Amino acid sequence: MTLLSLSILLIVRWPSLPRFLDIYYHLHTAWGFIQAGGYSSWDFWEYAPFGRPHIYPPLFQIILAWLIKSGMSVVFLAKFFESTTPILFLIIFWNFIRKYYGEQLGFFVAVAVSSSFIFLVSLSNHLPSTLALILGFLSLGEFLKKKVWRAIILLILCFYTHLSVPWFFVLSYIFYAAMDKDSRKDSFKVILVSLLLALPILIPEFLKLHFIRLAGNQASGQFYLQAKVFNYILAGFGLWLAIKAKLRYRLFMSLFLASLIFLAYPYRFLASEGYIPVIIFSALALQAIWHWLKVKMPRVKKVFMAALIGFMLFVSPTLFMNKPAGESKIDYKIDWVDSAFSSMFYAKGDSLWYPWAYLPVVDTIKANSDRGDIIYSDINSVGLTLGSLSQRSTVNGMFAEVKPLARMDPFVVAKIIVLANDLDAGIVNSIVQKYHLLKINENKYFTVFKNPESISKLKIRKAIVSFWVIAVILFIFAGLFCWKKR
Numbered sequence: 001m002t003l004l005s006l007s008i009l010l011i012v013r014w015p016s017l018p019r020f021l022d023i024y025y026h027l028h029t030a031w032g033f034i035q036a037g038g039y040s041s042w043d044f045w046e047y048a049p050f051g052r053p054h055i056y057p058p059l060f061q062i063i064l065a066w067l068i069k070s071g072m073s074v075v076f077l078a079k080f081f082e083s084t085t086p087i088l089f090l091i092i093f094w095n096f097i098r099k100y101y102g103e104q105l106g107f108f109v110a111v112a113v114s115s116s117f118i119f120l121v122s123l124s125n126h127l128p129s130t131l132a133l134i135l136g137f138l139s140l141g142e143f144l145k146k147k148v149w150r151a152i153i154l155l156i157l158c159f160y161t162h163l164s165v166p167w168f169f170v171l172s173y174i175f176y177a178a179m180d181k182d183s184r185k186d187s188f189k190v191i192l193v194s195l196l197l198a199l200p201i202l203i204p205e206f207l208k209l210h211f212i213r214l215a216g217n218q219a220s221g222q223f224y225l226q227a228k229v230f231n232y233i234l235a236g237f238g239l240w241l242a243i244k245a246k247l248r249y250r251l252f253m254s255l256f257l258a259s260l261i262f263l264a265y266p267y268r269f270l271a272s273e274g275y276i277p278v279i280i281f282s283a284l285a286l287q288a289i290w291h292w293l294k295v296k297m298p299r300v301k302k303v304f305m306a307a308l309i310g311f312m313l314f315v316s317p318t319l320f321m322n323k324p325a326g327e328s329k330i331d332y333k334i335d336w337v338d339s340a341f342s343s344m345f346y347a348k349g350d351s352l353w354y355p356w357a358y359l360p361v362v363d364t365i366k367a368n369s370d371r372g373d374i375i376y377s378d379i380n381s382v383g384l385t386l387g388s389l390s391q392r393s394t395v396n397g398m399f400a401e402v403k404p405l406a407r408m409d410p411f412v413v414a415k416i417i418v419l420a421n422d423l424d425a426g427i428v429n430s431i432v433q434k435y436h437l438l439k440i441n442e443n444k445y446f447t448v449f450k451n452p453e454s455i456s457k458l459k460i461r462k463a464i465v466s467f468w469v470i471a472v473i474l475f476i477f478a479g480l481f482c483w484k485k486r
Helices: 002-012 022-036 059-069 074-101 103-114 117-125 127-144 148-159 165-179 181-207 229-264 266-271 273-296 301-314 340-345 355-367 380-390 425-435 467-483
Strands: 223-227 318-323 331-335 374-377 416-420 438-442 446-450
Touching (some): 002 103, 002 117, 022 074, 022 380, 059 074, 059 467, 074 103, 074 127, 074 273, 074 380, 103 117, 103 273, 103 301, 117 266, 127 148, 127 165, 127 181, 127 273, 148 165, 148 181, 165 181, 266 273, 273 301, 301 340, 355 380, 355 416, 374 380
Antiparallel strands (some): 223 318, 318 331
16 A cells, blocks of 8 residues: 555656656657667767767666667656656565565565655656666566576676676675575575676776766765765664674675665765665565564554654655765754655645747757757756757766767857846847857756857767667567476
8 A cells, every 4th residue: 555655645746747857868768769779878969979988787778779669758768667667566566575585574665665755755766776676576586486587687787787787786795695504505596697698788888987086075085965964863772683683684784784885976875775674674674673662562552653654754854964075064954844744745745847948949849950969058957858858969967977089179169059038138149149059948047059150060989789689688688588487
């Protein structure tokens, strides 16, 4: 019932979706793959006209490309995946716990998940990561059923979906092997075969590491973190219980140790992928409290437990920590009512879907440019959004950690330039005069210019693996998965 309620609330948010910028990047990348005819290892659709290496694992983007090629709207796809992917993860994660550790613990896991709005939002925001988590837990499920080859296939797909999440599961398998000698051989078989068949994506990622740099908040020292303090207290008790239980919860201990890989990204460790062990250990603590109440306080057990569960489902405070760039002081704030239920009911969270502002600009871009032209906006997120919706390459780019091959003056290379109306009028006039721009449209939010002197064009790089080859590979994987019983 808890997960059903969450699912309904996620679907109800449909009109305000998408709520995060990442989906525009993935849709834009899918469009780039379509232009290339398959998987391209060079990102030519962003930081145009030179581009940069494409390091992101491509499975989710390839799926998007096939759906776009089938005629589906990019707006529909953005809304569909942001609303349904978290639901799919929650069902699979809950079923994994329920199947291998009991219905009761499965219920308390659902409660622990529902207490954290920030975790639920991360599932919606980080779609490839969420899909990789789905594949990873499915892999662990097949492994626990002794279906080793199925576990291998799922872990391989995990590597082709996300950069860091597969390593979380690899470490989980390693720690589990260290704790369970009976499963050691199968664990290392899963790890080694998966790594071997993931080499086609791992080797290029390694060879392109020199393009990686610190950028944005990491480079400036700025951070904004959120932590569920009460849940961490519960999880500390649950961790102690797991240590006492030894072999019974060795997989949970393995997941906890493996989650330390996310320490390099504090937000992901505290509120996203690294939060999964906190959910599990919180559930263990809740289960232990229930069992203790049944023995020690049988008359008030239901009232006390209902109050505790109600607190987690509908209150669940969050500690916010903010450190502006260049400052040493950290600001703290507590949101006392920040559970998934309460926050979604009151529609917390920002939408990145403004059709009244974007769609007229998209129509202008399409009417005044062709598919080979490049666009640019002084607001990076706007440039990415418009590029995705209009299916044009951009001078803008997401994931600034990956450096472009070269930089050019965006006002020189872009055919269409979109400037925010709150930009200083003097600056806008100087840009227009310097580059001989022509104003072609204006609304309340943006002014759209055309650069008649731009001669730069999208430089498409042919795919290194065609869509047909990818389809055959996935078909083989599907056949092996259905055929292999061990």
